[in-house]
Amino acid sequence: xxxxxxxxxxxxxxxxxxxxxxxxxxxxxxxxxxxxxxxxxxxxxxxxxxxxxxxxxxxxxxxxxxxxxxxxxxxxxxxxxxxxxxxxxxxxxxxxxxxxxxxxxxxxxxxxxxxxxxxxxxxxxxxxxxxxxxxxxxxxxxxxxxxxxxxxxxxxxxxxxxxxxxxxxxxxxxxxxxxxxxxxxxxxxxxxxxx
Amino acid sequence: xxxxxxxxxxxxxxxxxxxxxxxxxxxxxxxxxxxxxxxxxxxxxxxxxxxxxxxxxxxxxxxxxxxxxxxxxxxxxxxxxxxxxxxxxxxxxxxxxxxxxxxxxxxxxxxxxxxxxxxxxxxxxxxxxxxxxxxxxxxxxxxxxxxxxxxxxxxxxxxxxxxxxxxxxxxxxxxxxxxxxxxxxxxxxxxxxxxxxxxxxxxxxxxxxxxxxxxxxxxxxxxxxxxxxxxxxxxxxxxxxxxxxxxxxxxxxxxxxxxxxxxxxxxxxxxxxxxxxxxxxxxxxxxxxxxxx
Numbered sequence: 156x157x158x159x160x161x162x163x164x165x166x167x168x169x170x171x172x173x174x175x176x177x178x179x180x181x182x183x184x185x186x187x188x189x190x191x192x193x194x195x196x197x198x199x200x201x202x203x204x205x206x207x208x209x210x211x212x213x214x215x216x217x218x219x220x221x222x223x224x225x226x227x228x229x230x231x232x233x234x235x236x237x238x239x240x241x242x243x244x245x246x247x248x249x250x251x252x253x254x255x256x257x258x259x260x261x262x263x264x265x266x267x268x269x270x271x272x273x274x275x276x277x278x279x280x281x282x283x284x285x286x287x288x289x290x291x292x293x294x295x296x297x298x299x300x301x302x303x304x305x306x307x308x309x310x311x312x313x314x315x316x317x318x319x320x321x322x323x324x325x326x327x328x329x330x331x332x333x334x335x336x337x338x339x340x341x342x343x344x345x346x347x348x349x350x
Numbered sequence: 351x352x353x354x355x356x357x358x359x360x361x362x363x364x365x366x367x368x369x370x371x372x373x374x375x376x377x378x379x380x381x382x383x384x385x386x387x388x389x390x391x392x393x394x395x396x397x398x399x400x401x402x403x404x405x406x407x408x409x410x411x412x413x414x415x416x417x418x419x420x421x422x423x424x425x426x427x428x429x430x431x432x433x434x435x436x437x438x439x440x441x442x443x444x445x446x447x448x449x450x451x452x453x454x455x456x457x458x459x460x461x462x463x464x465x466x467x468x469x470x471x472x473x474x475x476x477x478x479x480x481x482x483x484x485x486x487x488x489x490x491x492x493x494x495x496x497x498x499x500x501x502x503x504x505x506x507x508x509x510x511x512x513x514x515x516x517x518x519x520x521x522x523x524x525x526x527x528x529x530x531x532x533x534x535x536x537x538x539x540x541x542x543x544x545x546x547x548x549x550x551x552x553x554x555x556x557x558x559x560x561x562x563x564x565x566x567x568x569x570x571x572x573x574x575x576x577x578x579x580x581x582x583x584x585x586x587x588x589x590x591x592x593x594x595x596x597x598x599x600x601x602x603x604x605x606x607x608x609x610x611x612x613x614x615x616x617x618x619x620x621x622x623x624x625x626x627x628x629x630x631x632x633x634x635x636x637x638x639x640x641x642x643x
Contacts, residue, residue, distance in 0.1 A: 178423065178426060181422075181426070182419065182423070185414055185418075185422065186414065189414025189415070189418065189419065190413055191408060192414070193414055193415060194408070195408040207418055207421070210414075210418055211418060211421050214422045215422060215425055215426070218422075218426060228394070228398045229398045229399075229401055229402050229405075230402065232405055233398075233402045233404070233406075234401070236404065236405040236408050237401045237404070237405065239408075240372070240373055240404070240408070284406055284407060288407070299372065299407075302369065302372040302373075302374035303372045303374075303404055303408075306373070307374065308369075308374045308376060309375065310376075312374065323369075324365055324366060324368070324369050325368075327368035327369045327372060328364075328366075328368030328400075329368070331368045331371065331372075331399075331400045331403050331404070334403050335399060335402075338403065338406060
């Protein structure tokens with residue numbers, strides 16, 4: 156395993172090498188995906204110190220439990236980003252953050268919150284993804300953005316958008332499904348197990 | 351696991367999958383959904399797809415900060431002892447979801463838990479399998495005498511920290527090498543039944559004082575690859591009983607297993623079985639070795 160050419164290795168092979176405590180493999184995983192992980196954590200947390208901590212935890216978790224990644228379930232990047240999102244949201248929802256957010260939510264309108272998310276959104280998202288997202292009706296796009304980048308629960312999104320909870324829940328699901336179709340139409344084929 | 355009753359129907363859970371994939375449900379709901387995902391391939395696949403789409407939305411990373419890597423590397427630990435601790439801890443963590451499976455085609459350590467005491471059979475797979483095996487355990491007592499008779503006395507080395515040729519095997523991780531080299535680690539050189547003297551070494555078993563062991567078949571000319579519908583199965587003789595210590599797969603490399611409890615394994619045997627393993631083997635071992643204490 157020490158002969159593994161990490162730069163040429165597939166993500167799955169890197170994870171196997173990580174499972175054997177081969178540190179250069181983890182370094183390569185970080186080189187490939189650390190930027191995306193850190194960027195997502197910063198978007199959600201909007202603050203560097205906790206975003207850096209989340210980023211470190213994501214890679215340390217992979218080091219400790221590489222077996223949690225299942226290559227048949229999707230790409231390593233989506234796995235790491237899902238972990239990043241979960242950890243970031245946990246931080247956002249910690250008691251102190253919750254208090255601050257609730258105070259802010261009482262002042263914010265749904266539109267204002269949407270604009271904030273839109274601002275960071277526009278900076279770096281790939282053209283196809285923007286196109287696909289733009290093709291979504293607002294009522295499907297907004298819940299996804301508020302939940303994903305805002306770290307909000309569907310119930311919070313329902314309050315922000317003044318919609319029934321069940322409606323928001325369904326729209327997040329159908330919006331993600333539509334997004335997938337739109338991305339495929341633009342040549343972006345998300346990986347993952349087929350239905 | 352998936353045995354927990356869920357207050358939500360499949361259809362109701364389906365409606366949650368998008369929000370769940372975006373971490374937009376509360377913890378209690380997430381627990382219910384995760385219990386459902388353990389047993390529902392279709393819903394698990396949908397969540398994976400949502401994660402992929404969400405990952406694309408976030409897919410905007412540039413160059414990762416180098417100083418962050420320094421922080422990560424500084425927390426990985428460095429010494430072999432620490433590596434071994436991590437490995438031991440990992441082997442003690444039960445797989446909590448099917449998605450925690452191995453990367454296809456590669457060996458990833460999976461804990462095989464032995465009975466602590468009083469049981470007849472070691473679970474070698476899922477909880478479902480465990481119950482079936484325990485129910486059928488009585489037959490093993492009869493099989494025990496046969497297997498014991500087959501197990502020949504073989505050399506055992508207490509390494510006392512010495513590094514032997516196995517450690518030169520490049521496929522061994524630092525942690526595995528540390529385990530082999532650790533004091534009180536017992537090495538059992540398996541041999542094919544009927545083999546005499548030097549030469550044939552189908553596999554080596556390394557058993558730590560803590561009860562974690564490795565079947566090492568790195569030599570390439572040891573346990574030959576089997577057809578995909580076959581598997582090697584590891585057995586241990588504990589007292590008067592023969593217990594399954596786990597399936598080694600059709601192409602074993604280095605496979606960890608665990609022998610919990612105070613009852614020592616006095617001998618090991620490896621058989622060639624149908625994929626999925628058997629409760630009690632009627633086959634002649636392809637390798638066997640006795641532990642000397």
